[in-house]
Amino acid sequence: MIEIxxxxxxxxxxxxxxxDRDRRVAAVVDPGDAEPVEAALEAAGLELTAILITHHHHDHTGGVQALAGSHGVPVYGPADESIPGRTHALREGERFDVPGVGMALQVLEVPGHTAGHIALVGDGLVFAGDTLFAGGCGRIFEGTPEQMFSSLKKLSELPDDTLVYAGHEYTLANLRFALKADPDNxxxxxxxxxxxxxxxQDRPTLPSRMADERATNPFLRAHEPALRASAERxxxxxxDEPVAVFAALRRWKDQG
Structure with a gap:
């Protein structure tokens, strides 16, 4: 059984x-820094078997070369982005087995935050990177609102019990904005x-459940009248269109 x-x-x-504690192995997702990963592996007596990357930002890739060099492991990442040390370029719909840990993942292309961002789905979970956060979504740096809206719709169609593993602890700020945008929810x-x-209590708020995201994340609910009215105000x-509501909500959040 895989533990995240x-x-x-x-x-x-x-x-x-x-x-995989039985095999004493682990794969790492988005290692922006090698040092805490090495410390976690050593503390648990684990061997690193693979590196998985969702997008090219340095806080998600900064530790790749050091980890790949010291452990000699493959690096899986989006085909349309420059990923240091990448050995396996991933595209929409591709399925692959993560070496060592017995986890099968499918690739979803979810551009918007970056042009070639991917999410990795399998075993009842999604590694969403900086596209979908608990209660929010990533800023649109390289894509368009239309792309990000489409990417979030794709993720929101995953089953209710899908566990969302995002790249940042942004949940508190995200939900404060969500309540501002949807005060009667x-x-x-x-x-x-x-x-x-x-x-x-200094506890993580991740993972979240996809059902909770659909119920409370304003960026997944731009089709709802309450969010439209709030965004229009x-x-x-x-x-007139949900994507326009989404774009307004994203600009509102960006401006604080």
Whole structure:
């Protein structure tokens, strides 16, 4: 059975280890820094077998070369981005077995945050990188609102019980914005209370469940009348399509 372990890095990143404790092996997802990964592997007596990358930003790839060099492992990453040391270029729909850990993953192309961003889906989970966060979504740096909207729709269609492993601990700020954009949503208010308690106790808020994202994440709910009305008030404009509502919500969040 595969266990997913969070390795905190920098101020708010999560590096994820997919661990098979029986075999004493692990694969690492988005290692922005090699040092905490090496420490986690040594503490648990694990051998690294693979590196998986969702996108090219340095806080997700900065440790790749050091880890690949010291462990001699393959590096899987998006085909349309420059990933240091990549040995396996991944494209939409491709399926592969993660070496050593017995996990099968499928590739979803989810551009928007970056042009070639991918998500990795399998075993009831998704490594979403910086596309989908708990209660939010990534900033649009290289893509378009239309691309990000489409990418989030693709992810939101995963089953209710899918566990979302995102790249950052942004949940508290995301849900505070969600409540601002959708103040009458009791599910958002209740989730925010739970997250405030978790963070006060220094507990991670990830993974989240896809069902909770569909119920409380405003960026997955741009089709709903309450979000449209709120976005129109903020933008002082008529927003005829859900993608326009989404784009307004993203600009609103960006501006604080």
């Amino acid at each position: 372990v969070a390795v905190p890095a920098f101020s708010d990143n999560y590096i994820w280890l997919a661990v 009791a599910a958002v208010a209740e989730r925010l209370r739970r997250v405030e308690t978790a963070r006060e 903020w933008a002082d404009a008529v927003l």
